[in-house]
Amino acid sequence: MSEIAAYRAKEGGSMRSYTVGFIISIGLTIAAYLLVTQKILSGWGLVYAIIGLAVVQLFAQLFFFLHLGRGPNRKWNFVTLILMLIIVFIVVAGSLWIMHNLNYHMTPQQMNQYMRQQDGGI
Amino acid sequence: MNSFASLLGKLDIHALPHDKITQGGAASLVLGMVAVVVLLTYFKRWKWLYREWLTTVDPKKIGIMYIVVALLMLLRGGADALMMRAQQATSVGAAHGVLSSDTFQQVFSAHGTIMIFFVGMGLMFGLFNLIVPLQIGSRDVAFPVLNATSFWLYAAGMALVNLSLVVGEFSAAGWLAYPPLSELRYSPGVGVDYWIWSLQIAGIGSLMSGINFFVTIVKMRCKGMDLMKMPLFCWSVLTTSVMIMFAFPILTVTLTLLALDRTLGMHFFTAGAGGNAMMYVNLIWAWGHPEVYILVLPAFGVYSEIVATFSRKSLFGYKSMVGALAAIAILSFTVWLHHFFTMGAGADVNAFFGIMTMLIAVPTGVKIFNWLFTMYQGRIHFASPMIWFMGFVFLFTLGGVAGVMMAVPPIDFQVHNSLFLVAHFHTMIISGVIFGYLAGITYWFPKFFGFKLNERLGKYAAWCWIVGFILAFGPLYILGLMGATRRLDHYSAAMGWQQLFIVAGIGVLIIGLGVFFQLLQFGVSIWQRKARLDYAPDPWRGRTLEWATPSPVPVYNFAKLPEVSGRDAFWAMKQTKQAAADKDFMDIRLPKNTPAGLLVAGFAFAAGFGIIWHIWALLVIGGLGVLSSIIIRSTAERTEYTIPAKQVEQIETEARARESYA
Amino acid sequence: MEESAVVRPPSLKEERQEADSKTIFGFWVYIMTDCVLFASLFATYAVLHNNTVGGPGGKELFSLHYALTATLLLLTSSFTCGLAILAARARDKDKVLFWLGVTFLMGFGFLGLELHEFHSLAVSGNSWRRNGFLSAFFTLVGTHGLHITSGLIWMGTMMIRVAGSGLGRINVRRLTLLSLFWHFLDIVWIFIFTIVYLMGGAGV
Numbered sequence: 001m002s003e004i005a006a007y008r009a010k011e012g013g014s015m016r017s018y019t020v021g022f023i024i025s026i027g028l029t030i031a032a033y034l035l036v037t038q039k040i041l042s043g044w045g046l047v048y049a050i051i052g053l054a055v056v057q058l059f060a061q062l063f064f065f066l067h068l069g070r071g072p073n074r075k076w077n078f079v080t081l082i083l084m085l086i087i088v089f090i091v092v093a094g095s096l097w098i099m100h101n102l103n104y105h106m107t108p109q110q111m112n113q114y115m116r117q118q119d120g121g122i
Numbered sequence: 123m124n125s126f127a128s129l130l131g132k133l134d135i136h137a138l139p140h141d142k143i144t145q146g147g148a149a150s151l152v153l154g155m156v157a158v159v160v161l162l163t164y165f166k167r168w169k170w171l172y173r174e175w176l177t178t179v180d181p182k183k184i185g186i187m188y189i190v191v192a193l194l195m196l197l198r199g200g201a202d203a204l205m206m207r208a209q210q211a212t213s214v215g216a217a218h219g220v221l222s223s224d225t226f227q228q229v230f231s232a233h234g235t236i237m238i239f240f241v242g243m244g245l246m247f248g249l250f251n252l253i254v255p256l257q258i259g260s261r262d263v264a265f266p267v268l269n270a271t272s273f274w275l276y277a278a279g280m281a282l283v284n285l286s287l288v289v290g291e292f293s294a295a296g297w298l299a300y301p302p303l304s305e306l307r308y309s310p311g312v313g314v315d316y317w318i319w320s321l322q323i324a325g326i327g328s329l330m331s332g333i334n335f336f337v338t339i340v341k342m343r344c345k346g347m348d349l350m351k352m353p354l355f356c357w358s359v360l361t362t363s364v365m366i367m368f369a370f371p372i373l374t375v376t377l378t379l380l381a382l383d384r385t386l387g388m389h390f391f392t393a394g395a396g397g398n399a400m401m402y403v404n405l406i407w408a409w410g411h412p413e414v415y416i417l418v419l420p421a422f423g424v425y426s427e428i429v430a431t432f433s434r435k436s437l438f439g440y441k442s443m444v445g446a447l448a449a450i451a452i453l454s455f456t457v458w459l460h461h462f463f464t465m466g467a468g469a470d471v472n473a474f475f476g477i478m479t480m481l482i483a484v485p486t487g488v489k490i491f492n493w494l495f496t497m498y499q500g501r502i503h504f505a506s507p508m509i510w511f512m513g514f515v516f517l518f519t520l521g522g523v524a525g526v527m528m529a530v531p532p533i534d535f536q537v538h539n540s541l542f543l544v545a546h547f548h549t550m551i552i553s554g555v556i557f558g559y560l561a562g563i564t565y566w567f568p569k570f571f572g573f574k575l576n577e578r579l580g581k582y583a584a585w586c587w588i589v590g591f592i593l594a595f596g597p598l599y600i601l602g603l604m605g606a607t608r609r610l611d612h613y614s615a616a617m618g619w620q621q622l623f624i625v626a627g628i629g630v631l632i633i634g635l636g637v638f639f640q641l642l643q644f645g646v647s648i649w650q651r652k653a654r655l656d657y658a659p660d661p662w663r664g665r666t667l668e669w670a671t672p673s674p675v676p677v678y679n680f681a682k683l684p685e686v687s688g689r690d691a692f693w694a695m696k697q698t699k700q701a702a703a704d705k706d707f708m709d710i711r712l713p714k715n716t717p718a719g720l721l722v723a724g725f726a727f728a729a730g731f732g733i734i735w736h737i738w739a740l741l742v743i744g745g746l747g748v749l750s751s752i753i754i755r756s757t758a759e760r761t762e763y764t765i766p767a768k769q770v771e772q773i774e775t776e777a778r779a780r781e782s783y784a
Numbered sequence: 785m786e787e788s789a790v791v792r793p794p795s796l797k798e799e800r801q802e803a804d805s806k807t808i809f810g811f812w813v814y815i816m817t818d819c820v821l822f823a824s825l826f827a828t829y830a831v832l833h834n835n836t837v838g839g840p841g842g843k844e845l846f847s848l849h850y851a852l853t854a855t856l857l858l859l860t861s862s863f864t865c866g867l868a869i870l871a872a873r874a875r876d877k878d879k880v881l882f883w884l885g886v887t888f889l890m891g892f893g894f895l896g897l898e899l900h901e902f903h904s905l906a907v908s909g910n911s912w913r914r915n916g917f918l919s920a921f922f923t924l925v926g927t928h929g930l931h932i933t934s935g936l937i938w939m940g941t942m943m944i945r946v947a948g949s950g951l952g953r954i955n956v957r958r959l960t961l962l963s964l965f966w967h968f969l970d971i972v973w974i975f976i977f978t979i980v981y982l983m984g985g986a987g988v
Contacts, residue, residue, distance in 0.1 A: 018866035022866075025859055029856065030852075036982045037848055046986055051979075053978070058974060061862075077812050080813055081816065088819060088823040090455050091820070094408070094458075095404055098467060099398070099401060099831045106400075264806055332817075333810060333813050341802075341805070367816065367817050371821035372820065375825055388919035388922075388923070389914075390828065390923075395916060396916030398835070398916065401828060756941075
């Protein structure tokens with residue numbers, strides 16, 4: 001059994017870790033579901049809330065299921081994760097900005113619609 | 123198109139080429155392959171081929187295969203270039219040149235696709251394989267079988283492109299196949315499908331290699347080699363691998379979306395049903411811009427090695443060189459919109475990407491200065507690699523300045539898609555990527571073959587390329603500013619462009635002469651190899667670990683894995699007159715050969731051909747074949763073999779003896 | 785030749801740990817690249833999700849409680865996969881096979897739910913051929929589904945292998961890789977559930 005304890009200390013992963021992660025994830029999932037179905041929030045507030053919940057669940061699962069921050073490769077795992085997140089942010093945010101901008105400038109008949117969107121709500 | 127009824131899908135006799143040029147190309151390709159088969163049979167070399175090359179997992183051999191295939195593809199892409207120049211020099215006014223419009227479009231599409239994917243990437247991965255394990259003091263790459271699979275997937279993609287010359291047609295939609303032209307409605311033939319699937323297959327291989335070399339450098343450096351003590355070429359490979367890892371998935375997705383539109387009737391890019399063709403342009407360039415930096419960064423790495431060696435000085439500004447590589451790697455993901463300034467985005471978006479594009483010139487400039495500072499007060503030996511470098515420094519700087527000009531959106535609006543743009547990117551790719559990799563091949567050739575290439579012919583080749591390039595592309599800068607658009611197969615005599623096109627044509631002929639000198643150089647050097655063979659392990663007085671091995675390199679690279687303490691580790695070894703290991707040898711375990719990579723790629727090729735021609739049975743067989751090969755390979759038990767210490771000692775002793783004899 | 789230059793060769797155990805660590809790291813890196821792949825598909829979905837050309841959108845087509853069921857199923861399978869790995873560390877072959885089996889069934893169930901949803905969309909005139917929104921939907925969710933399918937095939941082969949040759953070093957390492965893959969797929973699904981189903985269902 002000491003091999004497992006030693007492993008747990010080195011690599012992470014234990015019954016407790018998986019169970020806590022599981023319960024947190026269920027909670028976050030149901031919370032997001034209820035926010036939508038019970039119409040507790042709407043518009044951009046809802047979007048930020050459920051994306052926020054998703055990001056929290058991402059970190060919960062990264063830590064409790066994928067044991068990020070533990071194990072022999074933890075430094076390089078973290079470095080590659082950060083690099084990936086930076087690139088993903090740039091490419092996704094950049095693409096959304098570009099495509100929205102193109103739509104705005106390329107569809108004059110919808111320009112009124114976009115201008116209304118910019119000014120308030122969805 | 124009742125393609126589902128027939129087992130052969132869309133394939134029929136009409137798939138064979140109809141016009142003279144394509145028939146000529148197809149015939150030479152087929153004859154070439156027949157010649158190879160005949161030679162192999164006559165000299166009874168099939169078993170040797172299978173044992174030594176088709177199933178190898180030795181990165182040194184895989185590197186050589188990449189380079190051989192890439193150089194062959196250079197000939198094909200060059201032939202396309204000659205045809206284009208011939209067309210544009212003669213197709214004026216009443217004359218319509220040597221090619222039909224449709225053929226011309228396939229020629230320039232094939233030219234770009236082949237040069238970028240199969241010449242550039244091939245030479246690059248070739249040098250990765252040959253040099254990285256040696257420079258980091260390792261025996262192998264992190265995942266040898268994955269590495270072999272990467273090469274064979276590259277070869278499968280190359281085979282599909284070349285097959286399109288014989289069966290079917292190639293894409294006529296440019297090297298990036300923008301929709302709506304590349305959609306089924308405007309390209310109903312198989313050309314675009316050949317383009318999609320050959321790139322998809324080769325692209326998976328590239329992605330796997332990016333991962334492989336990233337892990338290799340992170341995890342397999344020899345003792346004492348901290349990251350900041352690595353040769354700069356390895357830093358360039360590391361940063362390039364990061365770019366490959368994160369850019370190629372975007373290509374995979376984009377090609378898939380286009381394929382889904384064409385094959386399953388989806389609507390990603392078809393405007394009529396809610397698609398957005400501009401999204402394709404956005405995604406393909408989000409990959410495409412990092413791709414061109416992927417191609418050039420290792421070439422910069424090669425130049426760093428060459429300049430230091432041939433100036434007899436350690437590289438100036440190592441830290442800033444590393445910083446520049448890292449900065450370029452990240453920044454390369456932030457500039458992609460400059461490829462479509464004119465697509466209709468607003469001034470704010472264009473301005474942001476314009477500024478980022480100008481920014482990325484800064485780290486590149488840092489590198490240029492550092493190379494020059496390395497040369498300053500060095501003892502310079504103008505061997506042919508240095509001539510390639512001098513050509514690069516001069517031409518790349520000029521072409522780069524043209525790039526900074528185009529980073530300004532109002533200027534780009536004038537010259538976008540003109541020959542000015544074409545001249546700029548050819549300057550970058552030819553003087554940066556091609557000169558760099560050709561210089562690298564010359565520089566490292568003696569390490570793997572035991573003899574140098576003929577220097578005189580090498581210098582002639584370099585000069586022909588430099589002078590030829592200036593004549594071929596100088597006029598294109600002028601033509602672009604005069605209003606000449608790219609990809610024109612005919613223009614009116616009133617434009618006054620013909621003379622410049624003729625000069626450009628002469629330039630390409632001179633480049634062709636350079637290529638001829640290179641072929642001659644290989645031929646003569648190999649013909650004379652017994653006389654030239656000197657087995658010198660360190661013919662150029664190098665500074666890095668690859669020169670610490672015998673030439674040619676034994677299969678295990680180092681009898682004893684080195685331990686280093688600083689940069690330019692081999693130079694340090696030479697200064698302290700560190701004796702070569704001559705006792706305490708150990709058994710060395712290496713991975714066994716396997717046909718796994720060849721099989722996976724072969725089945726992938728079959729699946730690709732199946733999708734292209736709608737031969738669904740072939741697609742299923744190919745797909746199942748890939749899956750089975752992977753699963754069967756995973757059951758392999760004894761995947762390594764041992765070279766006993768005694769044999770290692772014997773190999774080392776013989777190598778030393780050879781060197782002293784020479 | 786100086787005595788200090790003699791290097792103690794790494795022990796077999798150290799070599800094997802190094803090799804395992806290298807392989808697991810390599811797989812992690814592959815997963816990072818797969819994240820970029822999914823990110824590109826998400827970006828495409830985001831751009832095209834309103835392009836219904838007058839047809840029904842997410843609000844009309846998605847059943848949120850159906851998606852929640854699928855989500856909880858996959859999440860639970862991710863948990864049971866973790867339990868399988870714990871059993872593998874403890875070298876308990878029967879437990880490994882049990883938990884892998886449970887994970888497999890739940891994953892298979894998830895896939896079934898998804899295919900059923902695809903089928904009902906397709907037969908109701910909302911196939912991927914209808915408009916940009918549906919093309920993007922089927923491709924994003926379908927790509928995830930293909931990954932799940934690959935994971936199930938892998939899981940099946942691993943169960944056969946563990947049953948046959950036990951929990952040696954190589955099998956445990958491969959199970960580790962499989963669990964990385966399976967957890968990753970659940971993480972991607974969090975975002976599909978949120979961005980496609982929840983936001984779609986809310987009419988955002």
